[in-house]
Structure formats: structure tokens, C-alpha cells
Amino acid sequence: MKIRTKITYIQLTTVFCILLSIGVLYRSFTDIEELKQLQVNFNRLIDIEYNVNDMLYNSLYINENIVEFGIEVTNKFNALISLVDFMYKDITKNHKYLDANFKQFYYQWHQKNSNYYLPLAQNFREYVSPTKGWIPIISNHGLLKGYDILLDEESKGLGDEARIKQLKSTIDLIKNNKLSQKVIEDQIKIVQEDLQYNINVSIAGNSLLLIILLIFIVTAATMMSSRISKSLIKKVHNVETSLEKIAEGDLSSQVIDNSGDEFTDLAKSFNTLSTMLIGKTASMKEIMNEISEIISKDVNIDALLIKITELAKQSSKADAATILLVDKFSDILRVEHLEGFFPPPYSVSISVKSKRSLIEEKFKSTPIPFHSSYLTKESVLKGEPLFVKDSEEESDKLPFNSNPQDILFIKSSMTIPLVVSNKLLGVISLAKTNREETFSDLDFSNMVSFVEYVSLTIDNLYKYMELLEKSEMKREMNIASEIQTQLLPKKIPVLPNVDISAFSDSARGISGDYYDIYKISKDKSVATVCDVAGKGIAAALVLVIIRTILQLASNSKSTAKDLLTFLNKSISDRVKTDYFATLSVLVYDNSNNSITLSIAGDTPVLIYRSKEQVVERITHSDVPVGIDNTTIYSNKSISLNEDDVLYMFSDGLLEVRNDFNDVFSINELESFILEHSNNRTETITVLLKDYLNEFRGAQNRIDDETVIVFKKI
Template identity: 25%
Template sequence: MAIMVMYFTIHTTKRRIFMRIRNKLFITNVSVFLLFIGIFLIFILTSFRLMNLKDLQREASSVRNSILKLEYANRAVLNANAAPLDTLKWAGIEVTDALRNFSENENLIYLNQNTVSRIDEIKDLFYERDFDAYYEQIENELSKVRQRLYNTTLELELQDMTEQGFQSDSGFKTMVKIQEDVRTFILWHRPLADSFVSVTNAIISEVQDQIATIILQTGITVFVGIFLSLFLIIALYRNMIKKLRSVNDGIRKISSGDLLTRINIESEDELGTIGQNFNLLTETIWHKVNNIGSIIHNMGQSLSSEADALVLEQSILDLAIENTHADSGALYIPDHEERTIFCKIKTSNFATPYDHDDMEESIPFGKTVIGISVLSGEPLFLRTLKGQNLIPERGLFDKGYISSCLILPLVSEKTVIALLCLQKNNENQFFSDMDYSNIQSFVEFSAVTLNNLAQYKELLKSSGLNREMEIASDIQKSLLPPRLPRVDGFDLSVKTYTQKGISGEIYDFFPLGVDRWLFCLAEVEEKGIASSMLLVILRTLVRILVKPEQEPAEMLNNIFDNFHETTGLDTNIKISLCLMEPKKKVFHFCGTSDQKMILFDRKSETMKLVSALQKEEGRFISVKGTLRKDVFLLMMTDGFHRTLNEENQMYGWDPPQRILKQYGDHTADWLQDAINKDLTFFERNLGQRDDRTLFIAKYKGASR
């Protein structure tokens, strides 16, 4: 049965390549299960056969013992007091029954014909001797001399009578006759017992042969079963393994940053679905990167006039509709001074998500779902409008029908600067969790972009250097984390010192899964608003492309490639990445050309300057190190170590190392200030001429 199922499975698999994987697994498991059930049944049957042979062997031994008992009973007639006959009688009955039952045993079919014939011959010989007649004869003769044998045996009595010369006595003759009859029976009976010894040995030999046969059959059956099972598994899984390799290769290329890779699996099973989903994910990421590039381009075009700025806002709305596959949408702008909201842009088929006609031009804060979202700053995802009271539920054929809605505030520096309202307007069409998830990073980036655009326009309109520095500084601050997160086991400090408030440097620090923290330090050649825009792209790419399981070198390769592809600029960018794992007590460092990091072990007073490594083809390599208590990691930009004084001497890496050695018992913030003051003294009257950022991490030991 198992083999038939296997043949059917293989034949079906060849004809139906698109069978579901779970069905393949089910059929494979059932086939292998039935195959081994068959093997088990064969083993059980052969085991029963062996058990029957063992029972036959025990019964043959029992028959032989019965025959020997009969011999002992005959000898007891001659050698026991009073010549007992009861034992002889019961022994004879036992042998008769044993021979009859044994000859009728169904298990004799397992023996060869010669052994069975020998058993029948022994039974027939015993029956021919007529034990009953023999017993009656002995009983009659003993009755004549019974009184003489009460306290002695027949053998002793004959010996005494011989010694006394009573050979002519009738009793003597009767006892001699009994002696002769018993001895004759014993002489006849002995070969019968010996014959059964050969029968028993033949059965033992047969059992051993059967055991060897069973072992051989079981071994062959198991071997054939394993072979057929492997053949079945290989036949079913060969195509599946090929698909898995294709998926694995595609995933590896995608994870390495090749967003143009597509996984091609012509299959309708789960692997085909995985390939399609990864292709969709790749397209989504690629669209996100392209959308960011489009916004940057439109932003650059919109810096000249207010009319051109509308192009950027229209681009944000169009890209949001495209990313979520929405049917319609609108962009609302709040006026925080008047505390009202007005619709800046909307598509022609946009349905107002409220029924207040008097609020068509402006919406007060806190009124309607738009005003509530602006006031709270929280996004709202209404998959369906049934069972909610925020948006009026209209009929399919009513004007302004909405089936699903996304309300997305664009928040910058805790202030809502715009609001996107996206809608589905067709029956049974709804936004998915994937739509909502994909749009989040786009909304965050759009908020930063609109905020920077507004501040830069204010910068253009403002007069005076101080006002320009203040607005430029606000742009810079919006790109940096508001504060460093607290990391168990570390004392952290980071600070950017900008030249005239405008920086071409940026840093970011965020968790990557459990016990993995990534610090990113970057700088570009451009200054002012141009550097801010490039750093916006860089920070966004870091957040999008970095994956928890990657090493820093792989992260940096992806970021570096996508940055140049997204911006289309051949600008010089310097990046350093440091991945810290405090519980595992390790760190990983990598960076672009000439990037370095100070590693100082205060306990052993070991100082090392770790340089970033690259392969010949320009790909980056991670450097791994061990964290111990009181180990310092220090990273800084060119604005520190390349600073020149009045004598044209370079500050370099030695002064920070000297400060770490001398004041390593202080906090990271104290060391930050000490190094900056030392550099300021080094510059003396020249003043700061470049942006500079300093990051210090002091490892205090893994928390328990």
C-alpha cells in the first residue's frame, strides 16, 4: 500500500508542479508513515512466527520430559518400596496426552516435513506398545506379591529370596516376571526418549534458522523502506530545494542593498508567494527611496517662490496616494496662531470627511476628525467606517462615499505642520496594515522636509546675521536626536560644535533589536541648507536600509551605494558606524576612507587607534573588538583632529588619547568638555573654522 501511495505521489507531483507545499508534506508524511507501518507489520508477523516456534520448542521439551517421567516411574516399580503403580499410571496418561497434543499442534507447519514425520512415528510407536495393556499386566502380577513388598523393593526382595534359595517359589517367579517385563519396557522406551531429543534439537535448529531469516528479511525491508523513503523525499523536494535556493539568493542580494533584484519563482505554492512578497517589499523600499529623491528635487525647485512651493506639497500628496493606492486625498495646513485649518490641496474626487458645510473654508482646532487629529498629533487608521463616530457613514450611492480612511498628521518638533487625509471611495476596498506601515516613514520625512523648507524661506526673508544663524541652527537641530537614549552598561556623550550655527555633520543613535545599539557619525563637504538636505537623505537611508541582523560593513555598503544613487551627486561623504552589544561585550566598527576610532582600556592602560578597513574593490570591512569594564570608545570628525593652530600645527589624535589616560575616571560628559576646551586653547585666536562632532562611550560593565 505504501509503495502504491509513493508511486501515486511521484506521478502526481510530476503532473502537478504547483501543488501546495503543505499538501506535498502531507502526502510525503503519509507515504513514509504507511511504508514504515508495512515494515512494522512484517516485523510483527515474523515475530509472531518466531514466538510460535519458541512455544513449539518448549512443548517438545515438555513431551520429552513426560517420556522421561514414564521411564522413572517404571524404575520406581523395581526400586521403590511397595512398588508404586500410581506414578506409573499417571506418567503413562501424561505421555499419551502430550504426544497426541504435540502431534496436533498447528505450529508444526513451521518445521520441515522430516521432523514432522519423525514426531508422528514416535507417537505411533507409543500407541502400538499399548501402555494400558502393559499397565494391567504389571498391576495383576504385583497384586500376587504385594504383601511381600510392603517394607522393601522388588529388587531387594528378589535378591533376598535368591540368597535364601527360594527360586522355586511361585512368588519368586512372579517377581522375576515383573522385573523382566519392566526392564523390557524400559529398553523399548529409552530409544523413544532419545528420538525426541533429536526432534527437540531439530526444532532448535529450525528456530535459529528462522531467526536468521527474520533478521535478514527485516534488514532488507528496512533498507528498501529507507531507500524508497529517500527516493520519495528527493523526488518531492528537489524542485522545492531549487526554489528555496532561488529565494535565498534573492534575499541575500536584496539584503546586500541590490534593490533591483527580483525573485523569479514560477510556482503557486508558498515559496512562490514568499518570492512575490519579497518582490513587493523591494519595490516598496525602492519607491520610498525614489520618493525621497523626488521630494528633494521638488524642494530644490520650490525655494524660489511661494508658487513653486505648491509643487512640493502637491508632490507629497501625489506620492502619498501612490504609496497607499488611495483613490483620493487632501493636504491640510493648520494655522496655529488662528487655531484653524484649511485645505491647501485636494484631488477632484476627494470626499469631505465631515458634514459641516460652514467649515468648508476653515476648520477650528478640535472640531471634526481633521481638527481632532491636528490637536492630538496622532495618526488615525480607519480600515472601515462601520462602528465608528468620527467620520459620517454614507451610502455607496450617496455623494462623498468613503469606505476607508487614513488621517496622517505631519509632525515636526512636536508641532503639526500639515495633515494628509487619504481615502478609499469604492465598495469593499480598504487600506491594509501594509499601507499604513509603509506610509509612516514617508510622513516623517515629509514633515521634516516641509519644516526645513518653511524655516529656510524664513531665513531668506530675514535680515541680519544673528537671525540667519538662529534659523539655520533650528534646521540643524531638527535633524539630530533630541537626546541620547539610556543604554545599560554605558556612559555616553555626544555633541556637535557648529561653525556659525550651520553644520555639515550629523549623528544618529538608535537600537537594532535586543542588545544592539548603532551609532552613526557622518559629514559632507557642502555647508548650510545644502548640507542639511543631504544629511536628511542620509539619515532617512540609515533608518530605512539598516537591518537588525546586519554587520556594520554590510550596512555601510548599502547606505553608501543608495546615497549616491538617490542624490545623483558625486559629493564626498564620510561615515563611521559603531555597533555596540553591551551584554555580549563586543563592538563592531567600520567607516569610509581615513575614518578612525580611539579604543582605550583604562584597566590595562592600553591605547589603540582603530582604522577603518576597505577591500580592494572599495567595499567596507568591519573591525570587531571586546568590551571590558572601563573601556572607552571615542569617535570624532575632521573638525577635531585636522584643526590647525597659528603655527600651522595639526591637533591630531594624541591630545584626546592623553586626556583619556589622565582623566579616565571622570564621566563621558566631563571628558567631552575637557577635549573641546583643549582644542579651543590649541586654536587660540584663530577661532573655530569647521564643524566638529565628538562621541564618547564609556563601558561600565554588563548589567545583571
């Protein structure tokens, strides 16, 4: 039985029970209302009864128009009789359980009626003639006093003996009626209590019946709902378990349900989907294996794109497939590869339409601007996959391909952007040209996943190729770095009366700085600090050239300016001006304690004068080497006294920045020199490196840092 049918049965049962409850409730209220109405009638009867008795008793003493009084009393007698008879008939017909007590009341009341009310009514009907002479007497004095007056007149021979006896009978009936009222009142009380009791019993009984009925309704609805709920929960659990298994990768999971309800239909659809997923997954694995095989044989993007087109067509069972790549220099797409006959998504002349080969040639040779069609706007500009399930229903999306009679007709198409490293590489587009076939939503979903995998594969392939290039570059850089390390002196030569230390720390693996200290004769030595503009392999190669030229050009007669001038002429025409160099060259002659200093660039040389406790700053305005081959550099002659210290350094020291973006200035370097120049040069270089690192904090080294400390001892 279908779940909808079960729910309908529950709804009908609930409605029936509610209607039954309403009927019971209506019947209950009807019974109670009838009893209440009976009680109202009975109370009205009592009121009339008491009113009549009071009127009769008051007529003995109160003077009033006896004619009108007689008419009124007679009417009330008639009303009493009618009401009592009506209630008796109602009770004997509809409320037999009240029959006993009310009958007793009814008989007693009729006995009283026969004994008192009917005779009184008969007497009062005799008083309706206002022409009788004694009527005014009664009206003016009341029955008792009027009776006395009439007796007195009779004693005088003036009265009517028959009327006097009738009046005496009326007075006696009224008095005796008063006495008999107690019996009626007792019976009235019994009937009232009986009525109230039955009203209470009816309310209690009907309420109990209603409660029982409601309990039955709730219980029945709960049991039926619970039974259906348990069944539904079990079925939902089965489906949920199968879905979890599929989510975990077990696509063979099936839902078994033979109940014949909607879950049976759901199970069939689920199992069909599971089977399709198994097929699609197997197909995707085959595709991945084929792509992996291509990549493993040869890292060739063009071959990979061709295979991707073939696999996309095969996997989606499309009639045609194409890959269009984004042009590197303009906003257009170009056909990279075609599989099958793919109608172009734009207008084609009649002459071209005459042959498929012409159409294919047109499609391959014609670039497609990004804004030319809905297809390219969605897939290229917005980067969204585009699925046209049926072009005849969505002709606005393929306006040139929606006519079934046209050779350019495309029934269904899928166009998915090929995004590599967040950059659009192109689009993969597939088409069905058979009017009877369309792509399904599952086909579209699978193809989107396929293209995502392809994008990732191409991205990894590009990264792998880039890694190969970087690996080769790194190997070359390691070789260059090793060569550069060889440029630095393995051991600083020992010079008479001089203490020398140096260091060079690069900002990257291959430095643009270097220092050199070497002897050119028995008494002469050269010290140089060089900083080539730029970094990397090119800068390192320029350093090699500079070092080689300086060492080859150095001789016992060389001064600092001779070396710089020769170096500048040698390299100005051989290296790009992008790789100019700033240098400080010092030639020390131990025989006469003389120093010649030449500077190319604006980086100063600092000298600590021990005796004066000051720092002397030596600067030149000569241009760096490698810019102008006509530059003639100048010499600066220097003499050092004992414990004087000379500092040669690259401009990297003056570009050190801390966490607050403050720059290590030359003033701070001079302060360091004043504080620490009394140490040995080896200690000075260690302290200077520590001082720079402490100042830098968490910041990276911006430029290469090279220092030579030259101390006269």
C-alpha cells in the same frame, strides 16, 4: 504537482513501509514464539518422560500403594501420548523443516511406547483391585521384594502362579525400559538442537529482513526528500536572488517558475508586487521631482503644503485629502488645505449637512481639539499613523463617518503625522468616500513613506531658511567683529617712562570687552578696560558708543572721574539697562608722574610695589555705567615708583574654570604678579595668557578676558 501533494505521498509511503515493517516484525515474533512454544512443549514432554521412567524404576525398590501408583503412571502415559501426538501434528502442519528429525523421534518413541509403556499400562491396570491378597505385599515391599515374597509363598503352595508371572513381566519391562532410554535420549538431544538451530535461524533471518526493510525505507524516504529538497532549495534561491536584486534597487527582477506548485503561485504574487513597486516608485519619483521643482522656484512653505496635499491625493487615488496643522498656541488642529470633499471627523448639524459647501466651510473654520476623536488621539497624541481600512467594520474609529447613508461617510482613511525635527507639525489625512473602494496595506505603506519624505523635505527647507538667516547674521556679525577689531588700538602709543602691553581674548566671535590707550595731550594719556554685560552684536555696538563718547569727551583737563561721570550720563538713557558696563579708567600725567583712577563696578585694579614686593588691591563700590544717570564717580590718586606695575583687567580673568571646576581667584592672580612683574610688560602678558590657558586645561573660555599692564620704568 503541489508540494503538499508530494509531501503527502512521502508520508503515505513512509506509513506503508512502517506498517509493512510492523507486519514483518509481528510475523517474525509469531514464528519465534511458535518455535519457543514448541520448545517448551518438547521440554515438558522430556520432563514427563524422565519423571515416568524415574517412577517406574523407583517402584522396583520403594514400597508405595501400588493401586494409586498404577493410576498415576497410567495418567502420565496418556499425557505423554497426547503431547507427542499434538507436537507431531503441529510440526507436520506448520514446521515441515523439523519434520525429519522429529519423525525419527516420533517413531522411536512410539516403538518404545508399544514395547514398554502400553504393556506396563496394561499390567498396572490389573493392580487396581485392592481385594487381591498379594497387592498389599507389593505395596508394602516394592515390586522386587514383593516378587521374592510371592515366589516363596508359591514354593509353599500358597501363591498365584499367573500373577507371579505377570509381576515378573512388569519387572522385566521396567528394567528393559531403563536400558532403551539411552536411544530415546539421543534422539531427544537431536530434536532439541534442531529446534534451537531453527529458532536462531528464524531470529537471524527475520532480523536481516527487518534491517533490509528499514534500509529500504530510509533510502527511499531520503531520496524522495532529497529530490524535493533540491527542488525547493533551487526555487528558494531563485526567490532569494530576485529579492536581493530588488533590495539593490532592481525592481524589474522577476521570478520564473512553471512547476505548477505553490512556488508558481508565489512567483506570480512576487512578480505582481514587483510591478506594483515599479509603479509606486515611479510615482514617488514624480512626486519628489515636483516637490523639488516647487522648492527650486520659491522657498514658500504654504505653496509646498498645497502641492503636497494634491500629490498625496493623486498618488493614493484618494477621493479627498487634507493637511491639518498644529496651532502654535493651543492643543488643536486647523485645516491648512483641502483637496476634494473631505467629510469632517466630528458631528455636524442637519442644517450644515444640507450642502457640501457648508460642510467644507464648517471643516475649514472649526478647530479640532487633540482629544476630540480617535483619529486625533492616535495620530497626534501618540504620533502613530492611523489606517482605517473599512469604517463599516471599524466603526469605533470613525463613529461619525461609518454610516454609508450619511453624507459624512468615509469608507477608508489614512492619517499620518507630519513630524519635523522631532516636533509634530500636523497631520496628512486621506479618505475614500466610495463604498466600493478601500485603501490597501501597500497604499498605507507608500503613504507613510511619502509623508516621511515630505517631513524630511520640510525639515530641510526650514533648515535651509534658518541657514539663510544665520548666513545673513554671520555676515553682519563678521562686519561687527571687524568694526570691533578696529576699535582696539592698532599700536599702543609710546609714553615717557612707561612700558605698556595689553591683550583681549573673546569667549565668542564678538567680544563684550575692549581696551583703549590714547593720548589726550602732550603729557596726558588715557587707558581704559571696559566690559559690557552680554555678548554679541548688541554688546559690541554699546562698546562702540562707549569708546566714541570717551574719546570725544577726553581733553587735557579731564580726570578719570570726569570721563566716567560724563559717559554714564550720556548712555544711561540711550541704552537698555541690560547692557550696563563695568570700566576702569586711568588718566596718566607724565609731567608730574600722577595718575587718577576711577572704577565703575567691582573689578579691582592691582598694583605691584617693586620696593616692598607686595600687591596693592584698589577697589571702588561705584555702580556700573548705564544704570543710574545721577551717579557721580570718584577719583583715586595714585603714584607709581620705578618698576611698579599696574594691572587693569576685566572680570573674565576671575571667572576662568579648570577641569575640576576650580575658579582662578584673585589670590592666584596676585601670586602670578609677584612672581613675574620683574619682566617687561610684553613678556608679562604672554606669560599671563599661557598661565590662564594652562589653568583652564580642556575647558572652554567662559567670558572675555582683557588686560592692560602699565609699568613705570
